[in-house]
Amino acid sequence: MESKLESNLYVSAPNDSELVQNIEDYFERIWQNxxxxxxxxxxxxxxxxxxxxxxxxxxxxxxxxTTY
Structure with a gap:
């Protein structure tokens, strides 16, 4: 089974919410290895x-x- 980290996801939440902070923290962790x-x-x-x-x-x- 293959796992991918890509997804088309739209999240609507206040910028200062805990959800948005968690998403930003996750992105930075992946981006910075x-x-x-x-x-x-x-x-x-x-x-x-x-x-x-x-x-x-x-x-x-x-x-x-092209396809891209």
């Missing part, structure tokens, strides 16, 4: 595009035909 390794350094994967992928992305960019 506090207490665990949640993300890897950008530099580790930034140059990982193959020539074929770069060509595909270029064609998608100029044709505006």
């Amino acid at each position: 506090q207490d665990a390794q949640y993300t890897v350094d950008y530099d580790e994967y930034s140059g990982a595009l193959t020539t074929a992928k770069r060509a595909l992305y270029y064609v998608q960019k100029i044709t505006l035909f």
Whole structure:
């Protein structure tokens, strides 16, 4: 079973509420890799595009035909 941390979620609450503070604290913990390794350094994967992928992305960019 795969677990993902992504979700489309809308929360409406006062900015000074405990709920909003808990969400902000959680985001910062994940963003800063506090207490665990949640993300890897950008530099580790930034140059990982193959020539074929770069060509595909270029064609998608100029044709505006893409899924992202």
